[in-house]
Amino acid sequence: MKRELCIGIDLGGSNLRFALVDRQGKVLARCAEPTRPAAGLQSLLTRLLAGVERLRQEGGGLGYSVVALAVGVPGLVCSDGVVRASVNIPALEGVSLARELSIATGIPVVALNDANACALGEKRYGAGRGYRSLIALTLGTGVGSGLILDGKLWTGVDGAAGEFGHIPVEPDGRPCGCGSRGCLEQYASASAIARDGDDAAAVARRARQGDAAALAVFAEAGRYLGIAVAGVVNLLNLEAVILCGGVARSFDLLESSLRRELISRTFALSGGRVRIEPGLLGDDAGVLGAAVAAFGTAV
Ligand SMILES: [Zn+2]
Incomplete structure (x- = not known):
C-alpha cells in the first residue's frame, strides 16, 4: 500500500472544513475555520491554500504525501469545472475553482457539488x-x-x-x-x-x-x-x-x-x-x- 493521502474540503456557507484522509476513510488530521463569504474570492483562496498547506505538512510529518484534493461547494459545478449559482458564497460565481487550486498546489484538484460529496461519502464509508x-x-x-x-x-x-x-x-x-x-x-x-x-x-x-x-x-x-x-x-x-x-x-x-x-x-x-x-x-x-x-x- 502506497503511503498516500488526500485532502477533503467542505466549503460550506458558514464553515470551511479540511480533513486529511487515507484510503480507508480514516481522518488523520483536520482543521476548520469560518468561511466569511463576504471577505471575497482572494481571501477565500488564500485561506483554502493555508489549510491545505497545514494538512500537507501534518501528512509529511506522518511519512505520507498528499496526492490530490477535492472541495465540495454549495452550488452547481458545471462539467467544465466552473462554479455557478452559489447562493451562499457569491464570490465563487464563475470561478474555475479546481483549476485555481491545482495551479497553486501542483496536485490534481476536483471541485464538486457539496451534496454530491455527501453522497460519495455515505456510499463509500457510511449508510450507503x-x-x-x-x-x-x-x-x-x-x-x-x-x-x-x-x-x-x-x-x-x-x-x-x-x-x-x-x-x-x-x-x-x-x-x-x-x-x-x-x-x-x-x-x-x-x-x-x-x-x-x-x-x-x-x-x-x-x-x-x-x-x-x-x-x-x-x-x-x-x-x-x-x-x-x-x-x-x-x-x-x-x-x-x-x-x-x-x-x-x-x-x-x-x-x-x-x-x-x-x-x-x-x-x-x-x-x-x-x-x-x-x-x-x-x-x-x-x-x-x-x-x-x-x-x-x-x-
Ligand atoms: Zn426552487
Whole structure:
C-alpha cells in the first residue's frame, strides 16, 4: 500500500472544513475555520491554500504525501469545472475553482457539488455501503441531493443534476429563491421547519417533549419529503434513500409521515423495497466524500 493521502474540503456557507484522509476513510488530521463569504474570492483562496498547506505538512510529518484534493461547494459545478449559482458564497460565481487550486498546489484538484460529496461519502464509508443505486438527501438550510446510479455519481449532461430541493410539491405553493414556486425546499429545509423564533433544532426538542404543534411541523415536512421521494423512487427504482444534513438528526420525527406518503404514492415493488435510512457520517460526510472524489483522480 502506497503511503498516500488526500485532502477533503467542505466549503460550506458558514464553515470551511479540511480533513486529511487515507484510503480507508480514516481522518488523520483536520482543521476548520469560518468561511466569511463576504471577505471575497482572494481571501477565500488564500485561506483554502493555508489549510491545505497545514494538512500537507501534518501528512509529511506522518511519512505520507498528499496526492490530490477535492472541495465540495454549495452550488452547481458545471462539467467544465466552473462554479455557478452559489447562493451562499457569491464570490465563487464563475470561478474555475479546481483549476485555481491545482495551479497553486501542483496536485490534481476536483471541485464538486457539496451534496454530491455527501453522497460519495455515505456510499463509500457510511449508510450507503452495499448499495449500488441510491440518493443521498442533504437537509440543511437548503435541500440538495447526490444521486448514485449503478455505482457512479450521476451529475447530468451539464453537471446540474440532483437538485432534489427544487422538485415541485405544491403547484401554487410558496415562492422559491430559484424562481419557481412550491419547491420541496420551501417545506422541508431547516429554514422551513423553523417556527416562532425557534430554529429547526429547537422545534425538534419541542416535538420530542410532546408539543403537538412541533410534531405537526415535522409530520408536514416528512409528508412533503415523501411526495418528492415517491417521484424519484417511481422514476429510478433505487435501493436506498439516505437522509443527511442537520435536519436528518430529526429522522425519527420525519420517518413515519415520509414512509406513509411514499407507500401511498409508489408501486409496491419499488416503494416496498427501497430503504429509507439516516446517514452515518454526520458532519464528516462532506469531507470524506470529497476525499473519495480526490482519490478517484489519484489512481
Ligand atoms: Zn426552487
